[in-house]
Amino acid sequence: MRVLAAMSGGVDSAVAAARAVEAGHDVTGVHLALSAKPGTLRTGARGCCTVEDARDARRAADVLGIPFYVWDFAERFTEDVVEDFVAEYAAGRTPNPCLRCNERIKFEALLDKAIGLGFDAVCTGHYARLSTASGRVELRRSADDGKDQSYVLASLTHEQLSHAMFPLGGSTKPEVRAEAAARGLQVAEKPDSHDICFIPDGDTRGFLTKRLGEQPGLLVDDETGAVLGKHVGVHEFTIGQRKGLGIDAPAPDGRPRYVLSLEPVSGTVRVGAAEKLAVTEIVAARPVTRIDFDGPVECVAQVRAHGGLAPAVAEVVGGELLVHLREPLSGVAPGQAVAVYRPDAAGDLVLASATISSAG
Amino acid sequence: MAYFDHAATTPMLPEAIEAMTKALSTTGNASSLHTSGRRARRAVEEAREDIADALGARPSEIIFTSGGTESDNLAVKGVYWSRRTDRRRRVVASGVEHHAVLDTVQWLVEHEGAEVTWLEPDRHGRITPEALADALGDDVALVTAMWANNEVGTVNPVRELAALAAGRGIPFHTDAVQAVGAVPVDFTESGASALTLTGHKLGGPYGVGVLLLGRDVATTPLLHGGGQERDVRSGTLDVPAVVALAAAVRHATTEQLARVDELAALRDELVASVRRVVPDVVLNGDPVHRLPGNAHLTFPGCEGDSLLMLLDAKGIECSTGSACTAGVAQPSHVLLAMGVDPVAARGSLRFSLGHTSTAAEVRELAEAIGPVVERARTAGIAGMKRLKAEV
Numbered sequence: 188m189r190v191l192a193a194m195s196g197g198v199d200s201a202v203a204a205a206r207a208v209e210a211g212h213d214v215t216g217v218h219l220a221l222s223a224k225p226g227t228l229r230t231g232a233r234g235c236c237t238v239e240d241a242r243d244a245r246r247a248a249d250v251l252g253i254p255f256y257v258w259d260f261a262e263r264f265t266e267d268v269v270e271d272f273v274a275e276y277a278a279g280r281t282p283n284p285c286l287r288c289n290e291r292i293k294f295e296a297l298l299d300k301a302i303g304l305g306f307d308a309v310c311t312g313h314y315a316r317l318s319t320a321s322g323r324v325e326l327r328r329s330a331d332d333g334k335d336q337s338y339v340l341a342s343l344t345h346e347q348l349s350h351a352m353f354p355l356g357g358s359t360k361p362e363v364r365a366e367a368a369a370r371g372l373q374v375a376e377k378p379d380s381h382d383i384c385f386i387p388d389g390d391t392r393g394f395l396t397k398r399l400g401e402q403p404g405l406l407v408d409d410e411t412g413a414v415l416g417k418h419v420g421v422h423e424f425t426i427g428q429r430k431g432l433g434i435d436a437p438a439p440d441g442r443p444r445y446v447l448s449l450e451p452v453s454g455t456v457r458v459g460a461a462e463k464l465a466v467t468e469i470v471a472a473r474p475v476t477r478i479d480f481d482g483p484v485e486c487v488a489q490v491r492a493h494g495g496l497a498p499a500v501a502e503v504v505g506g507e508l509l510v511h512l513r514e515p516l517s518g519v520a521p522g523q524a525v526a527v528y529r530p531d532a533a534g535d536l537v538l539a540s541a542t543i544s545s546a547g
Numbered sequence: 548m549a550y551f552d553h554a555a556t557t558p559m560l561p562e563a564i565e566a567m568t569k570a571l572s573t574t575g576n577a578s579s580l581h582t583s584g585r586r587a588r589r590a591v592e593e594a595r596e597d598i599a600d601a602l603g604a605r606p607s608e609i610i611f612t613s614g615g616t617e618s619d620n621l622a623v624k625g626v627y628w629s630r631r632t633d634r635r636r637r638v639v640a641s642g643v644e645h646h647a648v649l650d651t652v653q654w655l656v657e658h659e660g661a662e663v664t665w666l667e668p669d670r671h672g673r674i675t676p677e678a679l680a681d682a683l684g685d686d687v688a689l690v691t692a693m694w695a696n697n698e699v700g701t702v703n704p705v706r707e708l709a710a711l712a713a714g715r716g717i718p719f720h721t722d723a724v725q726a727v728g729a730v731p732v733d734f735t736e737s738g739a740s741a742l743t744l745t746g747h748k749l750g751g752p753y754g755v756g757v758l759l760l761g762r763d764v765a766t767t768p769l770l771h772g773g774g775q776e777r778d779v780r781s782g783t784l785d786v787p788a789v790v791a792l793a794a795a796v797r798h799a800t801t802e803q804l805a806r807v808d809e810l811a812a813l814r815d816e817l818v819a820s821v822r823r824v825v826p827d828v829v830l831n832g833d834p835v836h837r838l839p840g841n842a843h844l845t846f847p848g849c850e851g852d853s854l855l856m857l858l859d860a861k862g863i864e865c866s867t868g869s870a871c872t873a874g875v876a877q878p879s880h881v882l883l884a885m886g887v888d889p890v891a892a893r894g895s896l897r898f899s900l901g902h903t904s905t906a907a908e909v910r911e912l913a914e915a916i917g918p919v920v921e922r923a924r925t926a927g928i929a930g931m932k933r934l935k936a937e938v
Contacts, residue, residue: 215856256856303926304853 188307190214190352193293194247194255196240198367198374199312199355201247205370206354207310208251214310216248216255219297221264222385237387243374250371260296267291269385273398276422279449280522283492284383286339289313294347301350308352315340316356316534317348324348326477327534331359338489341526341540342475356534392431395422404454406434409447409463421449424456427464427518434458445517464517471525471541474508478538486527486538488512490519501527501539508541519546549908551817551865553748553840553901554697554725559791560750560798560902567752567791577784578775587786594793601800602744603733604759610776611789614756615724615745617769619647621758621780622720622741623691625766627655630688630718637662639682639717641674641692641703643881648691648722666692671833672701672885679708683715690719694726694742698868698881698897699832700841702730709738718764724748724756728799729807729838740764744796746788750803750902751795755788803902811839813909814900818842820913825920831882831895840900845887849894849923857919858896863912866897 190212192204207214218241241257248255268288275282298309314329315337324345329335343351355363360379367375386394402420407413415434418424423431428446438444444458469490478484480503488499488510498513510525521543528535559567575587592606599606612618627638640652642665655661664682666674674692683690690712695702705721712719718740726732728749734742741764745756760766760779772781821844822828829845846854851867858865868879882892898912 215860254856254859256852258852300853300926304857304922 188212189305190308190310191297191301191304191306192216192253192310193297194218194244195312195380196237196243196247196374196377197312197380198364198372198377199314201244201251201312201372201374202363202367202370203310203312203352203354204247204253205251205366205372207352208253210354212310214251214253215306216244216251216253217297218244218255218257219260219264219292220257221260221268221292243377247372247374250373258297258300260292263296264288264292264385267296272383272385273395273422275522276395277399277451278522279421279451281425281520282522283339283524284385285492286342286524289339290342290347294343294351298347298350308350310352310354312355313340313353314355314358314360315353317351317353319349323477326537327356327531328528328537329355330357330534334360337528337535337537338492338524338526338540341537342524342542344475345477392423396420402454404456406432406456406458408438408444409457409459415458418454418456421451421454421456424449425518426520432458461517464519465515466517466519466546467512467515469508469510469512469519469525469546470544471508471510472506472544474503474506474539474541476503476508476539477536480539483511484527484529484538486529487535488516489526489528490516490543491523495519499527503539507544508539519543521545549863549911550903551863551898551900551908551912553904554700554838554897554899555866556747556753557750557901558903559747559752560795562798563751563791563795566794567787570787570790573786575786577786578773587784590786590790591784594789597793598757598796601796602727602742602759603735603737605735605762607762607777608734608759610758610760610780611784612756612758612776612780613754613782615645615722615743615748616647618743618745618756618758619645619720619722620651621766621769622743622760623648623651623689624655624659624769625779626689626718626720626741626764627659627661628767629765631660635686635688636660637664637684637686637688639664639666639679639687639690641666641668642884643668643672643674643696643698644691644693645697645722645724648693649880652691661688662686668701668881668884670886671836672696672699672831672881673833673836674703674708676704676707676711679711683711683717685715687715687717690717692719692721694721694723694732695730695838696832696881697725698879699843699885700725700838700899701833702726702836702838704836705737705739709740712740713738718761725838727796728803729840731804732800734759741766746792746795749795749799751792752788755785755792757792807839810900810904813904813906814840814842814898816906817898817900817909817912818844820909821916824913824917829891831885831887838899840904842898842900843895844898845891845895846920846923847891847894848927849920850926851893851895853923853926854894854896854919857922858912858915861915861919863915866899868895868897 190207194200194216272282272284313336314334316327318325328337382389405414406416424446447459448457483500483502486501497516500511526540527538575583577587577591595606595609656663666678694705709719720741721739722743724745727744740761742759747753770781831843878889878892
């Protein structure tokens, strides 16, 4: 196959490309330039589109002996990921930009271009397993539980996944690092990226305030309706957030208070006790399903990228995915995805994914 | 294999390789006073005289540098600093310069109190004497306009531009990196005060260049130290590079220049053969005042980096134009200044021919270009295409 390997400059995508080469594919490496103004120095937290990352990707391609190019996707990325991220926060939701980037950049803009140019697949360093053994494309959790990224891939369509290649799905991160070192890839010890790549300093609040300006509103006690303080915008908050609420007076019962809901139109942020965060019913929009949902399906639901798991029953009703949790979860934020899995020894199978619109 | 990127760098000439190889095995700092030093100095001075002779300059007007970027920086910053007064801090520069000039001028504006007047080119990328005349005044410290454009190959009326500046007593610098060996270049006759050239664009080695600098042009040095080059440029002279450069300049300005008509004919055949397969291809730049080896083409509906990748995979090497350090193809500032639509600008390739180019290479391109353009059109232009699902 002719394979286009998306190479971020990190260890995962470098080893993924190496494995694609070793599998006998005709591989071309591409680094996506996503920032309109790429940084020139690594300062603290890692971004994903610095000049150094492009260089690291290039050097990995050199070691693998494959052609390498840098493609400019800055416009698309700004429009589809960064602007979307800002708009979602402004609307009181909590977006997942990595998921969005997979949906719209890596497996849409890049994949479209790759197919147009005669490639058969796009290869990335994601930790998730793909198979076509059953005749349809199956997406499963990675062999490395700690690194599993199936959650941020679960919203890809059948068409998108049928042109995807995740060579690292069956490996653990330590194995991948060891393999990188054995292959002479200099990125073997490069630190993982944790942060949102377009906010390299990790200051999401600062980034949003700069973009959205101040939109003052009130912090309100959900139970009593009492005004507890003011804030500069609902984008400063995420459901389940405890720190940085700026409330001076402790609650009468002395227990910590959490963000329960965000109301962007009125600017109201409701806070309350932890147990009020617990939800059991999730309604999620625009489901992408991988099995036929004829009726309720036993599953495990995941409501954020790391953690947030509970046994559940899911069904598709009226074009929405309804998830009834058998054990309550807290910090379920509209805008995040809910992915539902069928537990399986060969890697939990993704059944569906949808965007959370409400939870209670 | 077909190499169409001579404007990026051209293979070293055999006589330059020979001269350099010979010099590499001899020891001697050209500033040393003993026999070895004198031998090195003699080699440098003979090279200086050869280059001066080949380019209509006096030996004392040759300043050896590390290449085009340093020569441009030295001319623009050095002359600006020397001439800057409270009432004279304007730089008049063509808007289609190489980044070595463009960014230097911009830096002077941002950090050294300079003002700038960017000269707009005509639609072929040419700076007209009228445009320069309008921009001149008593507050101008320096005028800089390239001899020939590195992207679209347009040749400027340098003599007329230099004469206008000279008429006002303003130093005129020209970046002739692409011009030497491609068109006749005579420093004295051009009337320029300073002229940039570099080795690796004319068959010499990388990392060596020259600033031709008139004796009476006050220039503040950028590099201080031993004062080796007229106290304008310090640094131990790179003897092997300098002698190889001289060998290359000699060849480029004689034998190579004698064959430019052949080169232009080959270039014309390239354009014609591409057009036979891709009828809507657009040739950018000046149809008449043009470097003999340059064909700058726009392929409507294609993205340059797609075309480049597909051609590269077939062993055909060309360029999308200027690239930033991350290797991202930016829409060319030259094409934008010429009034080319930004999307069309992204679909452009530069094919540059040189002393090793052959008719077989042109045929190779002619055979490959049809399917490549078709493929690139299918892939479309990133950022312009939306998935059907969204409709």
